[in-house]
Amino acid sequence: MAFDDDSRLARRAQKGDRQAFEALLDRYERPIYSFIYHFFQDRALCEDLTQETFLRAYRFIGSFRPGEKMSTWLYSIAKNLCIDELRRRKKGTAVDIDAVDPDLLVAEGRDGGNPLVAAIDQEQGEILRKLLLRVPEKYRMSIILFYFNELSYEEISAIMEISLSNTKILLFRGKRMLVELYRKETGGKV
């Protein structure tokens, strides 16, 4: 089982076995890179933060607890680095990851607006991807972890350090924000 393998590799890495850590790197480089990439959609930054994630994991491998899930632990490090990066960008302005643009939460019924069409095409996906960047970070992270990294609610709740029901609320609100942004972007049309 991958989970057991991870624990075994982690134990070896904790004893200073770099090869074991590199095996973990091989396993998690792509998912961590994908997560950070979707969050910022900036390849250079994504490379830097992926490097930093694994460097920190290596430095602090000693604090990885037996029984903990390696993926959860790595995503937590990456999440913290992403939030840190946002703080740096906002220069001294505290990032309130709970902050929500109130406009995005007012879902008004608009007469005449067409419902989004389910047909999936590249263009629609690309629009959503761009709009995702405008969704507040906590919601954006949950959406990425759920839809792109395809993690379970349980794992997302562990990474985001919130309850399971709050995880679902977060995902729902994130999508609701996307709906509102999509309406504005497309003038209510698809």
Next chain:
Amino acid sequence: MNGCRKYEDLLARYIHGQVLLQEVEDLEGHLAMCAACEKLYREIADIDRVLREMPDKSVEPPAHLRSKIVANLQEEERTPAWRPWGKWAAAIGAAAACLLAGVVLYRGAVTKESRVAPLPSAAPPAAQSPQETAPGASAKAPAARPPLSSATAPAPSPHAVELRIVREVKIYFYHPAASKVAVTGDFNGWNPEGVLLTASGEPGVWKTTLRLHPGAYSYIFIVDGNLLVPDPNAPDQMPDGYGGTNSILLVKGGNSV
């Protein structure tokens, strides 16, 4: 939509498949009546489908990234940038007092007991007498010294005055998933609340400062109020007698640490 707020939570759970049967009836009844909510529901369901079927979810990292990361690890092994503990601490480290700890200078460290802030509770082993060596540890018994500033010290009575060294021990603990971390040990009589650590500013890193007399202390971290975590990087560990493990923190006497 104003009366619809109560349906938000319900709708969220409905979409994510966690509603009670009677809630479904309530919500579906509402959706049948309320065009705005019904429209929102359909749109969110559409977004859900688009997100699920989005291409390129998993993004291939550039080929050179792995070798960059491995080079970082090799560099880190040669010159650990920020690791005041771990195997390096063990190596450098009879010097270091510990754990994740840097021991920092408390100038004017030698002082009278009456001027030392009281320890949280039970006196640590070495506090019994400056001449006593802490059990099982290589702690040096601190030499009694005159106060650094005799001007500020009240006139000593030869019987009442005990000279003590107090050291500030910085404790760091890395745990990104924790929402609360405390440290407890024989320095505070194994108080179940422990001494709380605060966020250090480094993501996931918790810290606190303990003021301890020289000696050897057993300690353990309490994560989120109930999980006991020995310090995996402490150079010394010992069984706690209950099937678990405690870490050992060594606070040296003398002036240099």
